Amino acid sequence: xxxxxxxxxxxxxxxxxxxxxxxxxxxxxxxxxxxxxxxxxxxxxxxxxxxxxxxxxxxxxxxxxxxxxxxxxxxxxxxxxxxxxxxxxxxxxxxxxxxxxxxxxxxxxxxxxxxxxxxxxxxxxxxxxxxxxxxxxxxxxxxxxxxxxxxxxxxxxxxxxxxxxxxxxxxxxxxxxxxxxxxxxxxxxxxxxxxxxxxxxxxxxxxxxxxxxxxxx
Amino acid sequence: xxxxxxxxxxxxxxxxxxxxxxxxxxxxxxxxxxxxxxxxxxxxxxxxxxxxxxxxxxxxxxxxxxxxxxxxxxxxxxxxxxxxxxxxxxxxxxxxxxxxxxxxxxxxxxxxxxxxxxxxxxxxxxxxxxxxxxxxxxxxxxxxxxxxxxxxxxxxxxxxxxxx
Numbered sequence: 414x415x416x417x418x419x420x421x422x423x424x425x426x427x428x429x430x431x432x433x434x435x436x437x438x439x440x441x442x443x444x445x446x447x448x449x450x451x452x453x454x455x456x457x458x459x460x461x462x463x464x465x466x467x468x469x470x471x472x473x474x475x476x477x478x479x480x481x482x483x484x485x486x487x488x489x490x491x492x493x494x495x496x497x498x499x500x501x502x503x504x505x506x507x508x509x510x511x512x513x514x515x516x517x518x519x520x521x522x523x524x525x526x527x528x529x530x531x532x533x534x535x536x537x538x539x540x541x542x543x544x545x546x547x548x549x550x551x552x553x554x555x556x557x558x559x560x561x562x563x564x565x566x567x568x569x570x571x572x573x574x575x576x577x578x579x580x581x582x583x584x585x586x587x588x589x590x591x592x593x594x595x596x597x598x599x600x601x602x603x604x605x606x607x608x609x610x611x612x613x614x615x616x617x618x619x620x621x622x623x624x625x626x627x628x629x630x
Numbered sequence: 631x632x633x634x635x636x637x638x639x640x641x642x643x644x645x646x647x648x649x650x651x652x653x654x655x656x657x658x659x660x661x662x663x664x665x666x667x668x669x670x671x672x673x674x675x676x677x678x679x680x681x682x683x684x685x686x687x688x689x690x691x692x693x694x695x696x697x698x699x700x701x702x703x704x705x706x707x708x709x710x711x712x713x714x715x716x717x718x719x720x721x722x723x724x725x726x727x728x729x730x731x732x733x734x735x736x737x738x739x740x741x742x743x744x745x746x747x748x749x750x751x752x753x754x755x756x757x758x759x760x761x762x763x764x765x766x767x768x769x770x771x772x773x774x775x776x777x778x779x780x781x782x783x784x785x786x787x788x789x790x791x792x793x794x
Contacts, residue, residue, distance in 0.1 A: 534693075545692040566688035567768045599689055603682040609768070 503527055503570070507613040510574075511626050523572045526552045526560045530570055533562070547595070548588050563591040569598065590625055597621045641714060641736075648737060651675070652753050669756040676760020677767070684765035687711060697791065700769050701728050708765060713737075726791035730762075733784045743782040751779040755787075762787060 549562040563571040705717035719731040755777035
């Protein structure tokens with residue numbers, strides 16, 4: 414449990430850095446690592462991030478080197494859902510969410526976003542002739558999530574929902590995520606064993622989505 | 631030059647494969663009365679291939695404005711990718727009927743230009759009809775595609791759009 418934390422910290426950081434954690438001032442070193450891993454293990458069991466997150470942010474603020482760490486931890490912090498919907502009937506071809514316990518809520522979020530997708534496509538066809546990109550951008554923000562959309566030429570809709578507190582995911586990152594999704598989806602479509610319209614059960618596709626969610630970029 | 635040779639090899643491969651597929655399907659359906667079934671089998675093959683192809687080809691293109699925009703894409707980009715040339719003439723009555731004319735259709739160029747094999751021509755066009763129908767259907771346009779030949783390497787594809 415602790416070993417990945419310990420080996421991650423360079424000795425200079427362990428010697429010099431003093432960072433506030435909560436109310437106490439502790440040298441950033443072994444004790445922090447313990448604290449961190451305790452936090453993470455707590456997360457693993459409870460899944461509740463709200464209490465741990467501020468402390469973690471404080472601790473990592475100002476240390477650019479820690480970015481690598483943030484990336485790993487985002488697996489826990491990053492609420493992300495990606496959904497692919499079929500052309501006309503809008504039933505889901507593929508849904509994946511991290512964490513998986515509140516999946517039903519995301520189904521709802523995604524389905525409510527479909528109206529916005531329809532609206533964007535229909536206006537893009539008429540009024541804004543120059544705006545005919547496949548990426549639709551931010552569909553709508555809610556208090557907790559941001560919902561992004563993408564529609565292929567074959568009218569297959571991709572929706573990604575991310576936690577609004579996740580500031581590292583900018584427009585460009587989301588765009589490249591959609592590109593990746595689209596590329597993999599094309600591969601699935603060209604697979605002779607896949608019938609268009611069936612739910613996607615490709616292992617290659619699964620692993621691509623998993624990698625994307627871990628990376629969250 | 632190497633790219634050029636690879637391109638030519640691709641083309642030859644596609645033609646040989648296409649010819650073999652026709653031979654195979656034809657021999658599987660024994661007797662002359664089964665000609666219709668042979669054609670529809672080839673057409674269905676083309677349909678699935680068209681669906682996959684169009685998914686790939688439209689990956690980086692902008693969203694299409696309308697039906698005509700889609701047809702232009704089929705005539706130019708799609709045809710160039712598959713047959714190494716564009717459609718020579720596209721006509722429409724603006725009510726859902728499009729006629730695509732190819733004066734030197736790739737899959738017919740190896741056949742004699744006389745009337746000798748004219749009766750076999752439908753088999754050599756069925757796959758392409760399916761290809762177009764599959765491509766269009768994946769872009770959300772339901773259609774019926776038929777082909778006709780009067781003089782051998784030239785042929786016309788008629789696309790009838792089915793309004794939903």
